[in-house]
Amino acid sequence: MNSPTVDTASAYWLKTLDRIERTTVADPAIRVLQRGIRSLPLGGMRDLLRGRPLGHPVHPVLVQVPIGCWLSASVLDFMPGTHHAASTLTAVGLAGVAPAAVAGWADWADLPPEQARVGLAHAASNVAAVACCTASLTARLRGHSAKGRLWALGGMAAVAVSGALGGHVAYRQAVGAHARTVRDPLRARSVPFDEDRMEPNSGRPPPSLRRAGP
Secondary structure, eight states, rough: OOOOOHHHHHHHHHHHHHHHHOOOHHHHHHHHHHHHHHHHOTTTTTHHHHTTTTOOOOOHHHHHHHHHHEEEEEEETTTTTTTHHHHHHHHHHHHHHHHHHHHHHHHHHHTOHHHHHHHHHHHHHHHHHHHHHHHHHHHHHOOOOOHHHHHHHHHHHHHHHHHHHIIIIIIISSOOTTTTEETTTTTTEEEEOOOGGSSSTTTOOGGGGSOOOO
């Protein structure tokens, strides 16, 4: 059984996510950004960025580089004589941000409203993580190891929030490899995503295409 503290924290977190899903304040900017990304002449690169050859999104694969490097750097920060190794890992993680971000934006551009809102919060958390890790690397290179460690811990906190938001989009909101399709459980096949068939202001497919259960 979960403790009352865990239950309270979970309820607060899910309530916060529900508010993000339903707030429409950022919708005009979201629509402009999505149209802009979809209009980019990426050609076949768009399918690669969205993981079509793999059959699943490539973004979760690419984020392992920055997350793994930054987590490893934070672990090394608690070990003696690892300053240079931690700095190197922080730098490699920052280098891995660009491809992961590009793939993530390619996925996000096709998300329906509720998912896009949470996805934007996910992106904002990523920006915070990158800013913290950049500050960490700068401090490390200037010989301020203690500040570098503190910034790194701040970056990992932002990564944790970002991961929770990304997991919400991928699993609780059930976004798959290609957001312009939804899964039809009755026919065990993907059917085209059609905004006209979605429930008004919900961002969810109609009841006939939802999986049974809560």
